[in-house]
Amino acid sequence: MNRVGVALVGPGGLNQRHVEALAHVDAAELRGTLQQNPGVGHSGPTAEYLSWEQLLSDTTVQLVSFSAPGSTQRRLARQALEAGKAVLLEGIATHSTAELDQLVALSERTGRPAGVMLPYRYGLPPDVWHGRWRSSATATVAVSRYRPPAPPGHCAQCGTAEAMSRIITRPGTHYLDLVCQLLGPLADVHVEGLQEPAGSTGGRVAGVVRFAAGGVLSFSLTCESPTRIERVAVLDVDQSLIIEDGRLVTDGADGPVDRPALHLPELRTEVYRDMTEAVRTGRPPRRCRLSRTRAVTTILESMRRQFDSTAGGSSQRAGGISPEEEHSQYVDRRPM
Numbered sequence: 001m002n003r004v005g006v007a008l009v010g011p012g013g014l015n016q017r018h019v020e021a022l023a024h025v026d027a028a029e030l031r032g033t034l035q036q037n038p039g040v041g042h043s044g045p046t047a048e049y050l051s052w053e054q055l056l057s058d059t060t061v062q063l064v065s066f067s068a069p070g071s072t073q074r075r076l077a078r079q080a081l082e083a084g085k086a087v088l089l090e091g092i093a094t095h096s097t098a099e100l101d102q103l104v105a106l107s108e109r110t111g112r113p114a115g116v117m118l119p120y121r122y123g124l125p126p127d128v129w130h131g132r133w134r135s136s137a138t139a140t141v142a143v144s145r146y147r148p149p150a151p152p153g154h155c156a157q158c159g160t161a162e163a164m165s166r167i168i169t170r171p172g173t174h175y176l177d178l179v180c181q182l183l184g185p186l187a188d189v190h191v192e193g194l195q196e197p198a199g200s201t202g203g204r205v206a207g208v209v210r211f212a213a214g215g216v217l218s219f220s221l222t223c224e225s226p227t228r229i230e231r232v233a234v235l236d237v238d239q240s241l242i243i244e245d246g247r248l249v250t251d252g253a254d255g256p257v258d259r260p261a262l263h264l265p266e267l268r269t270e271v272y273r274d275m276t277e278a279v280r281t282g283r284p285p286r287r288c289r290l291s292r293t294r295a296v297t298t299i300l301e302s303m304r305r306q307f308d309s310t311a312g313g314s315s316q317r318a319g320g321i322s323p324e325e326e327h328s329q330y331v332d333r334r335p336m
Contacts, residue, residue, distance in 0.1 A: 003029040004276045005060040007049070009076065010067030010090070011035060018067050021268035027276045031061050052076065056083045062279050065117075065272075066090050074103070077114070081106050086113045086279045088271070092173055092293055096301050104291045113278040115288040119267030120174040121181060122274075122287060125259060128241060128250055129181070129287070135214025139179045139234040143172040147223040172221040173296065175232045175243070180295035181287075182234055182241070183215040189302040193220075205303055 006028050008015045015033050022030050032047040034055050049055040055064070056079065064080040065088040066073040074094060077087045087107075093116055094100040107114035121129075180186070191207040204222040211217070232243040239252040248259035271288050278285040 002280070003027055004062050004279045005029055005031040005058075006063045006065055006272075007031050007055050007058065007061045008033045008065050008067060009035075009052075009055070009073070015067050017265070017268065018065055018272075020265060021272050024269045025272045025276055027280065028063075028272055031058060052079075056080065056085070062086060063088060063275060065275075067117075069093070074099070077103065078106060081110045081112050081114065084110065084112060086115075086275070088115045088117060088275050088288070089290065090117050091170070092116070092118075092177070092297060092300060093290065094293075094297055095304065097294060097297055100290070100294060100297050107290065111282065113275065113282075113285055114290040115271070115275045115278065115285045116290055116293055117268065117271055118174060118177055118288060118293070119264055119271050120178055120262060122267045122270035123243075123248060123260075123262040124178070124181075125250075131182070131239065133182055133213075133215060133234065133239070134236050137183055137211075137215035137234060137236045139183065139215065139217040140232070141172070141175045141179060141217065141219040141221075142229055142231045143175060143221050144225045144227055144229040145171065145223055146226050146228065171230050172219075173300070175230070176217075176219060176299055177293065177296040178232060178243075179217050179234060180299075181292065183211040183213065183217065184295075185212045186210070186295050186298050187212045189299050191302050191306045194303060194306050207299070207303070209299060 004027060006022060008018050008030065015035060019030060019033075022028050032049050032055065034049040034052060049058075055061065063086045064077070066077065067090055069090045069092070073089055077089055077093070080087050081103075094103060103114060187210045189207065189209050191205065193204060193206040204220070204224055206220040207218070209217040209219070230243075230245050232241070234241045240250065242249045243262070246262045248262060250257050250259060274285045274288050277283075278289075284291075
């Protein structure tokens with residue numbers, strides 16, 4: 001069996017999680033890493049690329065995996081696809097549906113798969129993943145992950161993406177995406193209670209989503225409360241799904257069933273297995289395909305739109321590292 005060559009791009013500490021996930025995928029082989037901080041989190045005999053151009057020119061690499069979100073990975077992903085390589089992006093990779101559609105179109109034009117590292121999708125058993133929910137389905141997502149207040153004046157200098165990331169923690173994004181996978185395309189999104197993370201506050205947001213098939217989702221996300229909560233519930237007249245602090249319980253024709261807990265390391269490995277199979281066969285990934293993020297991207301886009309309106313434009317980048325400077329950290333690497 002021909003093994004798929006994989007290159008990792010991103011901070012060393014985050015890369016290590018991907019290295020560990022790839023170690024359990026027989027059909028994949030880690031060819032090298034490109035890090036912002038050379039040597040940080042680097043282990044084993046795997047090579048470190050000195051520049052983005054060197055990575056792109058490596059013909060043994062068929063899949064480029066990014067381990068950090070942001071505008072840099074989107075720009076580099078476009079270049080990787082154009083160079084004939086498949087890409088695996090970190091989390092919700094685009095800030096707008098227009099940007100998402102462009103990246104999906106590029107993937108289709110080049111014939112190279114594009115996927116996203118949203119491992120919670122793989123925690124759903126096949127019967128749940130392929131199940132059908134009625135128009136009566138009602139879902140809730142509640143996530144509370146405390147984050148210390150930002151330093152005075154900090155958020156006035158950061159971009160919208162950075163400020164929003166303080167409110168919408170990783171579990172919040174993943175759980176919103178899970179519900180979207182089950183209930184389908186959106187009809188509309190209504191966002192309320194969005195508070196900018198500034199001063200002594202951490203930020204919060206709530207909203208309601210209506211799906212085209214008739215289902216409804218209400219959500220609340222906060223990083224202000226010290227109480228930690230992660231809870232998802234999807235309720236229908238003949239079935240239900242509840243995830244609470246990683247524990248998954250379903251209820252249907254066979255009664256309540258306790259499912260295995262959601263363990264991220266194992267789920268990341270499943271993402272790589274899916275992507276590796278897509279690269280080898282030329283077919284889209286089963287669960288992690290980029291196009292499946294359209295619904296959750298629409299929700300986040302609605303939040304950002306209200307955030308910008310509430311902040312009066314103050315969330316635009318006013319200082320710090322520019323996208324061009326961030327990009328150069330990967331492109332202009334010199335030998336150490």
